[in-house]
Amino acid sequence: MPRIIAIDYGLKRTGxxxxxxxxIIASGLTTVxxxxxxxxxxxxxxxxxxxxVLIGEPKQMNGLPSESTPIIEKFVSDFKTQFPNMKVIRVDERFTSKMAFQTMIDSGLSKKQRKNKGLVDEIAATILLQDYLTRKMI
Known part of the structure; x- marks a missing residue:
């Protein structure tokens, strides 16, 4: 069975x-x-x-697009141009970075390890994907 990928696209790094x-299970792959x-x-x-491919959709608390929306929309457009046959699903990414950071704390990572923003992005992508898988099974 083919895999599903989640992308937490950012200005500098992408998880x-x-x-x-x-x-069944979502795992962090990398940050690039x-x-x-x-x-x-x-x-x-x-x-x-x-x-x-799931791509995070940044929103403000009130549900309106966030400041980073134009950057991510350009990435989505570029992605669809490069991979026209790939199914793209947009998912709300509110709170994923905070959840990722809390996951790092709960996992017992040191302060130094928690400063690794790339790891935060990778965990945020994993949270997006696992949440999608959970909702898909319901």
């Missing part, structure tokens, strides 16, 4: 998470510089079957 082949994420995905897609 990426992926499911197992049975689409945002300017090289398309090339990373080309390489990944050439090695692994992926059926759909």
């Amino acid at each position: 990426i998470a992926v499911t197992d082949e049975l689409q 510089p945002s300017d090289s994420v398309i090339n990373f995905l080309k390489d990944y897609f050439s090695k692994e079957k992926v059926i759909e």
Whole structure:
């Protein structure tokens, strides 16, 4: 069965998470510089079957688009141009970074480890993906 990928795109870094082949468990894959994420995905897609890609949709507390929306919309447009046959699903990413940071605390990571913003982005992508998988099974 093909995998599902989640992308937490940011101005500097992009966190990426992926499911197992049975689409049951989400795991952090990596964090890559945002300017090289398309090339990373080309390489990944050439090695692994992926059926759909979740891309975080930043929103404010009131549900309106956030300041980073234009940056992410450009990425989504570029992604669709590069991978026209890939199914893209947009998902609300509110609170994922805070949840990721709390997960790091709960896991007992040191202050130094919690300052690793790349790890926060990867965990945020994992949270997006696991939440999607949970809702999909209901």
